[in-house]
Amino acid sequence: MSQRTRVQIFNVSRDGIGAGSDQSLEQPFGHVDPGDLFGWAGATANWVNRSDPGGSRGIEDYITRDFTRNIGAEIMGRNKFGPQRGPWPDHSWEGWWGEEPPFRTPVFVLTHHPRPTLVKGETTFHFIDANPQEALERAQAAAAGKDVRIGGGVTTIREFLEADLVDEMHVAVSPHDLGTGLRLWERPEDLTDRFHLEKVALTSGVTYHFFWRR
């Protein structure tokens, strides 16, 4: 079985916005309330950050419990890792996720300012200055035969789509418009020249968009 490159549980507004452009330490998603975008995932029984029992076990839970299935590495943009821009002032920033980040695989952070590899719990962060093709080759080698997740944010996913390196993609579209911010697409149908598109409407108002290569 070949290694696939997958986007999973990426969340945008009805008008295609995945985050505000005004990211800060206090607001990882800028002016965008992340609860508006991925509250559906937090409500499920198998959400990675759930610490209490309970949670829903319908279709949303099939999606969240698939998050780690056969994933051997993740690639993320620097802004998913932290709010800093330019050279790192020091290496004290170790991500948003505390002592046990939910990735539990090698993670490749794309940055023009490499820094030493960081081991945090079961996750190892590598900081690399590379184009999408080079980054994917490194991630595939680290994934030991498993698939590679493109973890976001918006800019990173767009770069991988433009390089035609994505095999499948699950995007949850919330029922709210945000107006301004970082935009994944103008219209999801713009991708149907290369991808099948299946839309599934949930009772919550969220619409799942599943893309897979034609």
Next chain:
Amino acid sequence: MSQRTRVQIFNVSRDGIGAGSDQSLEQPFGHVDPGDLFGWAGATANWVNRSDPGGSRGIEDYITRDFTRNIGAEIMGRNKFGPQRGPWPDHSWEGWWGEEPPFRTPVFVLTHHPRPTLVKGETTFHFIDANPQEALERAQAAAAGKDVRIGGGVTTIREFLEADLVDEMHVAVSPHDLGTGLRLWERPEDLTDRFHLEKVALTSGVTYHFFWRR
């Protein structure tokens, strides 16, 4: 994490029928065309019986690739194993599935006519004369901490529902009426005293029904 008892990828018609009552060697589902009920599953990339590449990777594929996740044993009725009734004439019948049945776990076949344990590929069939509670205890012990799938058919699932032993259930309802046959329910809403029910309509016309315990 406690062991859960799950029904997954069970298929019925719009009027709740899962199989004809006239099962035979030639027609495992009696007068019911199984393609009408679970053609959606066969179209997916990760369907257990798929031998060629290709297949869809939308929501249906999330369901089929979850089929084996964390399952340690299955319980099935005798009529899922074979078309015979009453005492076994001999032990030459070894199931519908050929040399490599898709279960790959211990399987407990409920029958009033026990026969010796059968190892077939990676699957081991145990034939037991037991009530649902006893069968579940044996399956849970064999599952080594993983969940137990109630594999059907209709009569077996009804028995486990009546004994209140099912924690969650995924049923795909096709858009066709069948009129006669073995009926899982009069109406799915009859189960909502004990279960949450989420319905998700697919573009194919199939409606997934997800139940999980309140």
